[in-house]
Amino acid sequence: xxxxxxxxxALNIQEGKTATLTxxxxxxxxxxxxxxxQDPGRGPVFLLLIRENEKEKRKERLKVTFDTTLKxxxxxxxxSQPADSATYLCARDFNQAGTALIFGKGTTLSxxx
Amino acid sequence: DSGVTQTPKHLITATGQRVTxxxxxxxxxxxxxxxxxxxxxxxQFLIQYYNGEExxxxxxxxxxxxxxxxxxxxxxxxxxxxxxDSALYFCASSVDRGSPLHFGNGTxxxxx
Numbered sequence: 736x737x738x739x740x741x742x743x744x745a746l747n748i749q750e751g752k753t754a755t756l757t758x759x760x761x762x763x764x765x766x767x768x769x770x771x772x773q774d775p776g777r778g779p780v781f782l783l784l785i786r787e788n789e790k791e792k793r794k795e796r797l798k799v800t801f802d803t804t805l806k807x808x809x810x811x812x813x814x815s816q817p818a819d820s821a822t823y824l825c826a827r828d829f830n831q832a833g834t835a836l837i838f839g840k841g842t843t844l845s846x847x848x
Numbered sequence: 849d850s851g852v853t854q855t856p857k858h859l860i861t862a863t864g865q866r867v868t869x870x871x872x873x874x875x876x877x878x879x880x881x882x883x884x885x886x887x888x889x890x891x892q893f894l895i896q897y898y899n900g901e902e903x904x905x906x907x908x909x910x911x912x913x914x915x916x917x918x919x920x921x922x923x924x925x926x927x928x929x930x931x932x933d934s935a936l937y938f939c940a941s942s943v944d945r946g947s948p949l950h951f952g953n954g955t956x957x958x959x960x
Contacts, residue, residue, distance in 0.1 A: 769949075776953075778850065778938050778954055779949075779951050780951070781950070829893055829896075830904065834903070834904075837893050
């Protein structure tokens, strides 16, 4: 079965620095990977989607990469702010036929001022 | 606001009981997904419905069942509840394959 892992449970950085979060997957390369942000007690909120044929995707201060050789996606937040503090989840397809997603356990980012 | 509505927000019940969680998807979304989130397990996929039909089944226990009605709202039924079923239960909806999921703010279930 597919697995998706986020190796770091927590990441602490200083305001203004770049945060880099890692997501690794197993088995076949998914058609796309998605990244979500979750605040305590709230549902996850979609941030970015990157397709298999896209190496990199950007949205404002966010950047996602997709490396099918390493079976890895990196999520970057540049010029980080305390408001970026949250748990970030990556997700891939549950199976090749469906549209459901499975999620990694998440990385909790803390940005200190 | 994601447009996905979940009720109730909180639910406290005893072991052995049965509860029903309700979800109204975002307008226009045909797919509904249910997830369970506990501290140690992360976000676990339970089941997906598309336009009333079951589309994919994940780690859903036999004591749990779900359905999607003609108006597209969905219900998750949890029976013979155990202490370990205490968790946040999220519903999400999407338009189509590969589209982002839109999550509700969950139902917090506490089994005592």
